[in-house]
Amino acid sequence: MKTLIYxxxxxxxxxxxxxxxxxxxxxxxxxxxxxxxxxxxxxxIGETIQFTNNSQNATAFKWxxxxxxxxxxxxxxxxxTSSNVFLVTLVSTGAGGSTISNIEITVTPSSSxxxxxxxxxxxxxxxxxTNTSIxxxxxTWNFGDAANSTSTEENPMFAYSxxxxxxxxxxxxxxxxxxxxxxxxxxxxxxQTPASLYxxxxxxxxxxxLLLDGSGTxxxxxxxxxxxxxxxxxDATNQKIYFSDFDTYPLGNIWRANxxxxxxxxxxSNIGDPYGVVVDEVNSKVYWVDDDGNVSRANxxxxSPxxxxxxxxxxxWRAIALDVENNKMYAYEVNVENLYVANxxxxxxxxxxxxxxxxxxxxxxxNDKIYFDDQNGAVFNVANxxxxNIQTIDSDxxxxxxxxxxxxxxxxxxxxxxTGELYSANxxxxSxxxxxxxxxxxxxxxxxx
Numbered sequence: 001m002k003t004l005i006y007x008x009x010x011x012x013x014x015x016x017x018x019x020x021x022x023x024x025x026x027x028x029x030x031x032x033x034x035x036x037x038x039x040x041x042x043x044x045i046g047e048t049i050q051f052t053n054n055s056q057n058a059t060a061f062k063w064x065x066x067x068x069x070x071x072x073x074x075x076x077x078x079x080x081t082s083s084n085v086f087l088v089t090l091v092s093t094g095a096g097g098s099t100i101s102n103i104e105i106t107v108t109p110s111s112s113x114x115x116x117x118x119x120x121x122x123x124x125x126x127x128x129x130t131n132t133s134i135x136x137x138x139x140t141w142n143f144g145d146a147a148n149s150t151s152t153e154e155n156p157m158f159a160y161s162x163x164x165x166x167x168x169x170x171x172x173x174x175x176x177x178x179x180x181x182x183x184x185x186x187x188x189x190x191x192q193t194p195a196s197l198y199x200x201x202x203x204x205x206x207x208x209x210l211l212l213d214g215s216g217t218x219x220x221x222x223x224x225x226x227x228x229x230x231x232x233x234x235d236a237t238n239q240k241i242y243f244s245d246f247d248t249y250p251l252g253n254i255w256r257a258n259x260x261x262x263x264x265x266x267x268x269s270n271i272g273d274p275y276g277v278v279v280d281e282v283n284s285k286v287y288w289v290d291d292d293g294n295v296s297r298a299n300x301x302x303x304s305p306x307x308x309x310x311x312x313x314x315x316x317w318r319a320i321a322l323d324v325e326n327n328k329m330y331a332y333e334v335n336v337e338n339l340y341v342a343n344x345x346x347x348x349x350x351x352x353x354x355x356x357x358x359x360x361x362x363x364x365x366x367n368d369k370i371y372f373d374d375q376n377g378a379v380f381n382v383a384n385x386x387x388x389n390i391q392t393i394d395s396d397x398x399x400x401x402x403x404x405x406x407x408x409x410x411x412x413x414x415x416x417x418x419t420g421e422l423y424s425a426n427x428x429x430x431s432x433x434x435x436x437x438x439x440x441x442x443x444x445x446x447x448x449x
Contacts (some may be wrong), residue, residue, distance in 0.1 A: 201439025
């Protein structure tokens with residue numbers, strides 16, 4: 001009996017040893033390793049990303065794309081509908097457990113636009129651009145013309161001054177980046193119509209236009225009763241005229257209207273006697289000067305006004321002109337009697353020419369000249385942009401409220417308040433002509449081509 005118990009004990013021990021050895025020798029499942037790549041980590045809204053799964057020792061996968069969407073595919077594709085930075089994670093699971101890997105994806109807005117009636121674009125006729133971008137918070141347009149004209153409007157209109165091929169670009173931007181799209185457009189030659197000289201007939205309370213074809217034809221454009229003023233400017237990009245109104249102090253205003261006088265609207269109000277007004281088409285700004293020592297500006301629609309970007313105590317400003325190419329503005333005042341130059345934002349003001357005063361200035365950026373009337377000398381002068389080499393253009397002594405320069409035809413235009421006339425001459429003052437006479441106190445002028 002003892003022998004039998006002993007045998008059974010040996011068998012049990014042997015079996016236990018056998019199974020124990022087999023368990024110790026079983027292989028441990030390998031650890032999964034989550035790995036993946038993305039076809040791109042900087043993409044625009046709507047752009048497809050291919051994720052390639054390079055995981056090891058895994059049989060199940062869980063993707064999270066950072067925008068609330070997920071996938072269990074091995075190697076999914078994905079596109080985003082908003083602009084942001086998204087963390088993409090992959091959890092790879094196998095017999096040996098799970099591991100995780102991640103990649104950041106930066107999604108910028110998509111940029112796209114259409115051009116209305118793109119096959120029939122004509123010089124001088126505003127083109128409507130329609131923004132079809134997705135996810136952007138701001139926009140910058142470049143219209144590809146020689147003046148490098150731009151806009152920050154969402155759906156701008158722009159008129160090309162001449163025929164040609166142009167590349168238009170739109171940059172759509174958010175905090176997370178930007179994207180630019182371009183289109184090539186062709187603009188045909190427009191119908192050749194004579195230029196017009198718009199002018200304020202202050203005594204008659206009208207803005208009128210004079211056709212510059214030698215016929216002397218004038219047309220009433222806008223009745224100024226109740227909004228009399230002296231400054232006039234032209235926004236060729238948007239086909240608008242701007243004019244100042246100091247009819248009731250201190251509640252003067254800046255107005256704008258269509259070229260036919262329709263759609264008149266007040267864009268800036270409560271100005272102390274606004275005089276000269278000028279448009280910066282490149283930066284979409286309107287500038288004006290007043291009787292309270294302020295040179296001010298605003299967006300073309302009057303929004304975001306910046307009152308007194310240049311303020312000089314005691315100054316009574318009468319005229320302003322811009323040199324956008326060189327970031328300069330020129331302003332004329334009649335109290336201390338100085339012609340000033342400053343940066344476009346009003347910083348670094350300096351006296352360019354002292355002891356002069358008048359009512360009009362104009363800058364010729366092609367020839368680097370500045371034109372101004374000097375009532376102390378009763379003359380109409382031209383000088384270099386640094387104020388040197390002053391030459392007399394005309395000496396009839398009339399007060400001049402408007403000066404316009406046409407570099408294409410090498411012509412100069414100006415108004416004569418005291419003579420009641422409009423004039424033209426070559427840029428050096430030669431070949432002076434009287435274009436119109438008998439005008440009731442002509443003030444600001446604008447050349448419309």
